[in-house]
Amino acid sequence: MYTHVLGLPRIGAQRELKKAIEAYWKGNISLEQLEQTGKNIRQQNLYLQKEMNFDFITVGDFSYYDQVLDMSMTLGAIPKRFQTSSTKSEMDTYFAMARGTQNAKAMEMTKWFDTNYHYIVPEFYKGQQFSLNSNKIIVELKEAKNSGFANLKPILIGPLTYLYLGKSQDKNFDKWSLIDPIIDIYIELLIKISPYCEWIQIDEPILVLNLPSKIKELFIKAYKKIKKHLPSNNKILLATYFEDILDNKDTVLSLPIDGLHLDLIRGKKQLNYLHEFKNTFLSLGIINGRNIWKANLNKILDDIKNILSSKSLDIERIMLSTSCSLLHVPIDLEYEKKLSLELKSWMSFAKQKCEELKILKQALEGKDVSKILEENQKTIDSRQKSTLRTITNIQDKLSQINTKMFQRQSSYKERNKKQRSILNLPLFPTTTIGSFPQTPEIRKTRLLYKKGELNEQEYKQKIKKFIDEVIQRQEELGLDVFVHGEPERNDMVEYFGQQLKGYCSTENGWVQSYGTRCVKPPIIYGDIERPSPMTIEWITYAQSKTTKPVKGMLTGPITMLCWSFVRDDQPRKDTAFQLALAIREEVKDLEKANIKVIQIDEPALREGLPLKQNKWSEYLSWAINAFKLATSGVKDETQIHTHMCYSDFEDIIEWIAKMDADVISIEASRSKMELLEVFKEFNYPNEIGPGIYDIHSPRVPSIEEIKELLELALKVIPKEKLWVNPDCGLKTREWPETLASLKNMVSAAKMLREKYK
Structure with a gap:
């Protein structure tokens, strides 16, 4: 042997x-x-x-x-x-x-x-x-x-x-x-x-x-x-x-x-x-x-x-x-x-x-x-x-889930009217996906806090200073929907895992995601529960610094599932629904805090798809329901966004539509807007922002290049439904190239507004 x-x-x-x-x-x-x-x-x-x-x-x-x-x-x-x-x-x-x-x-x-x-x-x-x-x-x-x-x-x-x-x-x-x-x-x-x-x-x-x-x-x-x-x-x-x-x-x-x-x-x-x-x-x-x-x-x-x-x-x-x-x-x-x-x-x-x-x-x-x-x-x-694996009341919570919890109060058309009235966004609204550059100073701040060399008050002051800078830069760029930049987050999954019961994190459990991008997947060892709000303080602080809407930024249940090491002693569906209930509570708290736009990212939705096609329907049914369970507890006026990237989504676009997010941003730039082909055949019902420049490359796209991609998108997406955004978060980039790229992106959007007003 x-x-x-x-x-x-x-x-x-x-x-x-x-x-x-x-x-x-x-x-x-x-x-x-x-x-x-x-x-x-x-x-x-x-x-x-x-x-x-x-x-x-x-x-x-x-x-x-x-x-x-x-x-x-x-x-x-x-x-x-x-x-x-x-x-x-x-x-x-x-x-x-x-x-x-x-x-x-x-x-x-x-x-x-x-x-x-x-x-x-x-x-x-x-x-x-x-x-x-x-x-x-x-x-x-x-x-x-x-x-x-x-x-x-x-x-x-x-x-x-x-x-x-x-x-x-x-x-x-x-x-x-x-x-x-x-x-x-x-x-x-x-x-x-x-x-x-x-x-x-x-x-x-x-x-x-x-x-x-x-x-x-x-x-x-x-x-x-x-x-x-x-x-x-x-x-x-x-x-x-x-x-x-x-x-x-x-x-x-x-x-x-x-x-x-x-x-x-x-x-x-x-x-x-x-x-x-x-x-x-x-x-x-x-x-x-x-x-x-x-x-x-x-x-x-x-x-x-x-x-x-x-x-x-x-x-x-x-x-x-x-x-x-x-x-x-x-x-x-x-x-x-x-x-x-x-x-x-x-x-x-x-x-x-x-x-x-x-x-x-x-x-x-x-x-x-x-x-x-x-x-x-x-x-x-x-x-x-x-007993570390179990939380007494979690099974009761799962048993109380009903079909109404998977549905928004009204249809997209009705919601859209209310959201437009409140948000008052221009044609081709511009935004980013969530994160801004994680500078050495930001990483050092988190490290010092982790080591106990910064107390909580000092740490919060520094993070708020970073948020101030990000808000100011977005004001100067002229973006329409802001983000707080996520300076407090080491990773979009690990950050939440560290705040949820049933999760643990590692110090050196690094795994390669692509190239030099390494992640430390948190570990789900037991039942999931949210002990307290996870993002409210930072998002509400950012919103207090601008009259523009600031997106609440969360990671969705399927991405939390797929990008963690998951317990193997219960069905993945059950774990996904536990995660969805925890995120649902956070979404409701953001809404109560007067956050009008909330983005729940699901880049791993396609990744979780079984390799055998005869298993697709079963997975997609519970995966989409997990997202809807997390997002459907809000009023019509609250605009729900989601984001997806770096997978081939063409063959599940009908399922993506069933997520019923008000706005979806989706990676498209590296594939030369290949994704748009699917919209020729499928009339996507809600709003969409196909990523118009590649954030994993150091190159700065020109205004003309971005404008051409948006014109391509307009051939299959109505102008009232088209958003303008990069294809993913900007945490891995440097500030000079980020500012140059976003400046060109905003300029291209303004040029199109003049043309199509």
Whole structure:
């Protein structure tokens, strides 16, 4: 029996990679210093795997930004706008593709399946040429070999998944016509990889999706061609994850592969079909790579023994692994010094999950790990019995939910008349999504308060000063609906999690969201309840400083659910409704405080969508109801906004309309307003602000560029319903570029008002 992992976190235990990359962008360190940081992290991951006695050492899972972008670089799939001499190095081209430059828009970014990780979307066009452009994987293999590591197992994004995740730049162009030249480059790469390893892991997670017959046929054709040219000493481990492959089982059985990885956490149904793959090496994903709860090792051992006996599987052809890459969980629980010992005992981060694999193998090989297993069982039992998980009256609150609580008092048309009368906004009202730049001074203030070096009064005075500055800047810019800038918030989910019962936070539980953006997902360990108001003081203070409406800013229940590590002992729907009830109370309090506009963000709504389409309706029904439960307790006069970003929303637009938010702002700039196509077919009933510039890029859009995008929007959105806003919050940006961009945005809106008044 063998052990391995599908991938490890690559940000560094103290976010060393983030800090180094951002220092490189600012010119504070050299390329050589950045590359040394990357090498150090890779070495740490190699030694961790060696320490765990893994049979195969994973290589190639490291990335400076994103693994899909890495593959675009490897294949030479570099958009023409970045094929210039203006970039200094291959690394600069790489970062330009991810972030954009003043002269070239960044590539589109969207969610990696149903996770909060974002990937850079490949771009495909007719006549595109591919070439083996980057030797990144070879460099990392040589590096590992020269450091004395053996049994290396490189990882590649599979060719079908890579092509599936990309987008044709011409809607009339069939990207699948590029499969043959892409496969040719893959073969060239695999031949170069061949001398360094026996096993090669090729990730094809799209095999868990509902695939058309055309793609299934291409899978068989592509892998037969790969196998034909692959040296005989190499074996392919095809990796799937995040769901089961049962819809495509026959296709997988037809592939000339040597090993198959199955996610048995999210794809438990596959247990009944393992015998069909008994002539293949099976990698069993039995440790959860998506959540932080300690594994029930005794149960897993029983399950494995049952699998081996009932399915007549050969133990020598079994690999034990994580369900997916450990990219999605924090690095090491030992860095958590302030978590209560009870809660901490229930958890397992990436390093601990590796240790769980090690223990399972030892147990199956007959080594005495009885004491470890006994302690593990005690922990599992203590969590099940703990009173920390339960709030006495929460089930009563859930039982009292009725259909009226999901509905606003009146229709949108009636509400809109009252809201227009009160708010008195101009045509094409301008606003921002919520946050303004989180300056070093703001971060330092929060840190000093957290350490106790600022008392509460001093802290509040400083935060109010930041709010004063933000309000003044919005006045000067001429925005129509203001925000308070969120200087008190470290993160849009963690901030609320820290104020709700049933949540706990970590000190160093960082997880990569995209590029250098890292988040610390809070942990839902029990029932949710709001002990006291969470935002009222800051929002009402901001509103007292201006006659313009200031938005109350909240995070919605589905985003709180998806961007947290969630308890696994009750249905996600129940947790979502508990969150919705807590947010509903906050919304009502904001209204009582005379806040006229309240934004409840749900960027994760699409992310939470099941990967199997036959499960969509069930999820969307309760997810939309959770949002409506949170937002429907207000009067007609209160305008409810929501915000969504960095997912493909086109296929659920009818469900988004059912949310019945008065105004929705939605990311559209990176995809060149591609979202607007859906409004040609679907008459969205309420108001909408398609994001008209990309806040994840340092470039400043021109007035003309913004105006052109708004004109595009006006072709499908009535002028009375069109809002003007960036595509997301501005916390990651610097003030100079933020002010320049917003100034141009306001100018473009004013020009349109003159034209369409």
